[in-house]
Amino acid sequence: MLEVCDNGPGIPESEREQVLERFYRGSNHEVQGSGLGLSIVQRIAAQHSARLLLGGGPDSRGLLAQVQFPVR
Template sequence: MLEICKEVIKEKICFTGQKNIDLGPIDSEETLVDGDSNLIGILLGNLVDNAIRYTPPHGQIDIAIRQTQTEILLEVSDTGPGIPEQERERVLERFYRGSHSGIEGSGLGLAIVSRITEQHKARLELLTGSAGHGLLVKIRFPRERSVQALQHG
């Protein structure tokens, strides 16, 4: 999954320069998720794209990949306005734009993320960022469907 993360960052980095956004992986481990790597790339691409749209100039977007005994956790956090708790279910609906609808987009990004998450039998959580603002998206892939990548070929 770390390779997918690096590819998405490479694709999206050109969009961060206009706003001087710091985009990068933190605390990431190499893992393999049993699933469709193209769909996981689309999922992560949509999360990063949304984060870029909503993060103000000089903000930060972090991507983390961690493993526990039972799951592989993909996290994308940003320093944007976040999503009010009362809207978190609705933003997963197609075409719903939420209270920050002045930002350009179609309202499909999180609906696609939600669908791909379901296809991989994972869980999606939308939370407030660690500093009490921004958005933290957690996707929990079940570990029994996942295999740790070999560290040394």
């Protein structure tokens, strides 16, 4: 498993599926970007038979992204 956790504004639970779509920017328009990062991560994970899971960061701040690889 690979985990990345930040302490930024996070992603509301209601938007976590949508942020995996290309060019979706979410409701926080103060954050810069094109909305491609997480869709690219999901595609790479799928090419390696892995799953991308998004959750809240520690203390309900930020985002926790997990890439779970299959046991071989």
